[in-house]
Amino acid sequence: MRDGALPCILGPGWGALDHRRDVEGDPKPAGSVWRALVTPNELIRWDERRISLEAPIPDYPAPGRSARWRCWLGSLNVEHCEDPLEVVPPARLRCAVRIAAFEFEETYTLADQAPDATRLSLRLIANNTLPLLSASSTASTCGGCPRSAWIRR
DSSP, X not given: OOSSOOOEEEOSSTTEEEEEEEXXXXXXXXXXXHHHHHOHHHHHHHOTTEEXXXXXXXXXXXXXXXXXXXXXXXXXXXXXXXXXXXXXXXXXXXXXXXXXXXXXXXXXXXXXXXXXXXXXXXXXXXXXXXXXXXXOOOSOEETTEEGGGSOOO
């Protein structure tokens, strides 16, 4: 997943983005790939953005068991919050994610491939809006920033 850009597909609604990517690599059984997605030490080795887990999470991942990570966003060290929404071992992991000001949903899907390989797919959906794109030029505020200071289109 580290190499190359994700193909971009515009989704429904303003600001919705849907990214999909299939990953190929060394053949690994689904159980091994699943452990890499859900075991903190494995995940840190696999995802170079992750630095550390803030606190141990019993039974992670499970719906209602939020995880807080430290991660890199470019050169910034930021908090990465992950809330599992759907956990179907070893086939599917869907989480709501917050990294700095960004919120998105990510879904990992694993499927067996012959011989002893696993297809790992990642789907990202972001419904973020940017107030800088507002057409309004009134002096009201949003988040403490005067709208007149926003970029107008």
